[in-house]
Amino acid sequence: MNRGRNRFSRRQWAFETAIVSTFAPCLPGLPSRFLALTALWIIGFLSSVQAQSYQWSVFAGSETGAGSADGVGTNARFNRPYGLALDAAGNLYVSDGSNYTIRKITPDGTVSTLAGKPGVSGSADGTGSEARLGSSGGSLAVDDNGNVYVGDYFYHTIRKITPTGKVRTLAGSPGLKGDIDGTGSSARFSSPTDVAVDHNGNVYVADSGSHHIRKITPTGVVKTISYVSGCDTDTSITTYPVSIPYLNGLTVDASGTLYASNWVNSLVYKITPDGRASQYATHTSLGDALPFCVWTSLIVDATGNLLVVDFGKNAIQKITQEGIVATLTDQTGIPYPFQEVVGVAVGKEGKIYVSERKNNRIMVGVPVDTSAAPTSTPVVATSLYQDLTTVAITLNGTVNPKGLATTAQFEYGLTTNYGSVANVALSPANGFIGQYAHVTLSGLVPGTTYHYRLVASNDKGTSVTTDQTFTTASRYAVSTFAGSAPLSGTTDGVGQLARFQCPEAITRDSFGNFYIADTRSHTIRKMTPNGTVTTLAGTPAVSGSDDGVGSAARFYLPSGIAVDSQGNVYVSDTRNHTIRKITSDGTVTTVAGLAGTSGSENGSGAVARFYEPRGLAVDSNGTLYVADSRTHTIRKITSAGEVTTLAGNPEMSGSDDGMGTKAQFMEPSGIVADGKGNFFVTDYMNPAIRKIAADGTVSTLAGGPGNWGSQDGIGSEAQFNCPRGIAIDLDGNLYVADTDNCTIRKITPDGTVRTFAGRPNYNGRMEGDGRIATFDRPTSLATDEKGNLFVADTLNSTIRKITKAYGLSLTSSSGEVGTLSEGGVIPLDTAQTVTATPDSFHSFVSWTENGVVVSTSSTYTFTVSADRNLVANFALKPFYQWWNAQVASGVTDPDWSGPAAQPHNDGVANVMKYLCHIDPSAALGDADKGALPVMNVIEQDSKEYLTLQHRQNPAASDLNIEVQVSTDLKTWQTVTPDNTQTVGTDPLTGDPIIQYQVDTLGAEQKFIRLNVTAP
DSSP states (O other): OOOBOOSOTTSEEEEEOOOOSSSOOOOTTSOOOSOOOOOSOOBOOOEEOOOEEEEEEEEEEOTTOOOOOOEEGGGSOOSSEEEEEEOTTSOEEEEEGGGTEEEEEOTTOEEEEEESBTTBBOOOOEEGGGSOBOOSSOEEEEOTTSOEEEEETTTTEEEEEOTTOEEEEEESOTTOBOOBOEEGGGOBBSOEEEEEEOTTSOEEEEETTTTEEEEEOTTOEEEEOEEEESOTTOTTOEEEEOBOTTEEEEEEOTTSOEEEEETTTTEEEEEOTTSOEEEEEEGGGGTTSSOOOOEEEEEEOTTSOEEEEEGGGTEEEEEOTTSEEEEEEOTTSSBOOOSSEEEEEEOGGGOEEEEETTTTEEEEEEEOOOOSSOEEEEEEOSOOOSOTTTOOEEEEEEEEOTTSOOEEEEEEESSTTOOEEEEEOOSSTTOSSOEEEEEEEOSOOTTOEEEEEEEEEETTEEEEOOOEEEEOOOSEEEEEEESBTTBOOOOOEEGGGSOOSOEEEEEEOTTSOEEEEEGGGTEEEEEOTTOEEEEEESBTTBBOOOOEEGGGOOBSSOOEEEEOTTSOEEEEEGGGTEEEEEOTTOEEEEEESBTTBBOOOOEEGGGSOBSSEEEEEEOTTOOEEEEEGGGTEEEEEOTTOEEEEEEOBTTBOOOOOEEGGGSOOSSEEEEEEOSSSOEEEEETTTTEEEEEOTTSEEEEEEEOTTOBSOOOEEGGGOOBSSEEEEEEOTTSOEEEEEGGGTEEEEEOTTOEEEEEESOTTOBSOOOEETTTOOBSSEEEEEEOTTSOEEEEEGGGTEEEEEEEEEEEEEEETTSSSEEEOOOEEEETTOEEEEEEEEOTTEEEEEEEETTEEEESSSEEEEEOSSOEEEEEEEEEOHHHHHHHHHHOSOTTOHHHHSTTOOTTOSSOOHHHHHHHTOOTTSOOOHHHHTTSOEEEEEEETTEEEEEEEEEOOTTOTTOEEEEEEESSSSSOEEEOOSEEEEEEEOTTTOOEEEEEEEEOTTOSEEEEEEEEEOO
């Protein structure tokens, strides 16, 4: 602390000219002992290149089975090997997890057991097989003398093994878990997951349970590694323990710099020998080009490259010192298909050793020269909504030309025959590193899956990626109209307050009301257009066959429903084997069939027999048509109650087309009329969609016998999986509840089938864009006059709505300078809110559409009625505008242009130069030193005041400036100055000189400082 004497000699005054922001500056010759706010993790952005190729082979062990046998190469056996480490002589050491041993492999592949007894865990010290190890997935490190160090995860200790196999506990006490520094056995560890050793013999431990990195000196002293907070010239630097959540991997390079991995968030941290900590690599900084999953082990090679085991993707990633990322591949340029890769080590001549836990073997990769042919790796873009008016998508990939002129193109189409080509421009053509390749495809069909691949060629050869797929936006959105999954019940109510119990049928009357066969509750429900649900007939949870009014009636697992033009509701009372009628006043009667008696006889009323009738349809004359599932027929009931068989043969199920009863069905389930005399039937067990023409001729429209699956196509090319419900719209398109595929299919009049909503074989209750929404065994559908679909989503016990939707595209006019909320497919009439959040360098300006400002708020709400293509506009904050005008480079580099940065190491942070109108492009000059804050003590009205004066940049209007005082340099208080005024003009710049004046209030000593932050 600098103390200035003046004529008020009884007391001492001091000032702190400082900025409390991201980092704290240290001005040469001025005190810097103030509370500095420092940032621990600094993100380093990486770029990606093409894969580096290796020739992979088995070094030791075999995938044929686990074991503990020593031997040469593939004759040896391992049991879930984990950690790897190499000594100076090229011997490889393996932590043989489920054998509880440490194995040694010589350069010629000879495997022996260095320490531990196969299959016996423990913590005893000893030599060779006398020792016991407890970790089932231990980590290893080897020092310059050939000693092996083991992190014993289970017993919370660090073990040391000499080259002769003598094992002793270096630090920690077996079975005692903790986070205590100390010497030898007095120290405590908590589930150590990795160890590393430097050239001085210091051992470093990734202590996962405490989230700390621990250091063990050669004498056994354990200390927790700390990072530094404070300025280099400060005599009271503050240190804090490095704390890394989900700490897993750890390594050290030749300089003593540590690298540690966070396995859940896929992050790598870097801690330098002087205690400076930063975030070195993150999977999100690479975008989607290299989506890392679970980063575990890591090692630094001889040239300083970092190798990271990506357990989640079964791959090895290589990060160069320049931030270039490569995936290690085989000779064909494809990542090698490792099985549970967990450990990695780097040997001489660039050889890489990898442990495959699942295959119980150690692999070795030898670098190969791939300079002949280009390679490429495509990745689907994450933004699928760039131009929904034409349905567009951007395909992304990378190409490594290997120094040769190269051409590249995306091939795409509805099948793997592709058929369409989009050329990609590569620049520079003779580059050696991976180049970003992208193309935007427009004019695509909504809701359609396309295949694509990236092809690159030069005069040495051609490289082709594996087939990839993407699906365009569906233009329809799925929401829950009534009920609330996963809750079920019988409660009446509005919308999602109502409850259903596995509804299996739904229909709609001419007034917009819906009628639902709520199968498991044995009731018939009514739902108004606004979603109000009431119980029309039956009593919840009470089955039976009684006729009656409303709740006095009984049903038994009803699963089919239809309504005529008079508002009468007809029900397939499935387990009663009857057809019921409900009039508008709720009176229930039995139209045909006899409760409890199944059969296939035709006849009038109760003389007729049905066997688990399901789907119902009614024509304009009031004639009913019944999908009588277990008799494999379609039955017809006249308004007089006379039952006949329209199509199918009750004596024989099958798939034959034909006239009337000569045709065959196999458990027909759903039926719908098109108003022209034709009927369409879901033939549940064939599985197919059948058509019954007005003359009674039965044909197969789509699917076919034994053709199970979910493939889209035309006619018999299409596949279904137990289709049940069927509905038709005003344009003649059919919609099918493909029950066991958990999807809704659409069939155009020409027989083209495509998946309309849902994801094949994915059950769930996800909402939104039809192509990502999920259902759980949807069973029935109904349409309205607007083209909306309503689905009885049976196992979700809900009624879902599929409605027309519009595309919402959100882009930034300034590149990636902030984050935007997601676009997508938004249902008609939805109140949609979009947000734009600028990064730390920019501020939000406006939302525009077609060049017109629609909102100046970063949060914008509107009602969806058309496609929207919104552009978020950002501008550099005034501080960065000033920097850009002065320096014209590095505006987004926080270490260069950040408010707290000192790019010229002159002790003055950028934000102070901004405040005082000092040129940031060069180090502080003598002429500008007077512009910095200067303290004085004055007497006024018999009072003593501290003052601070500085040159004020008129453009620095965005700064937050606080005057703070302290009496002990520990507790700082923000105060309102007794007086703030302009006391002059700077002779060099003409800027005003600002003075802050604070009463000392009789204190013996007092300190004053400015707290300056840029927003």
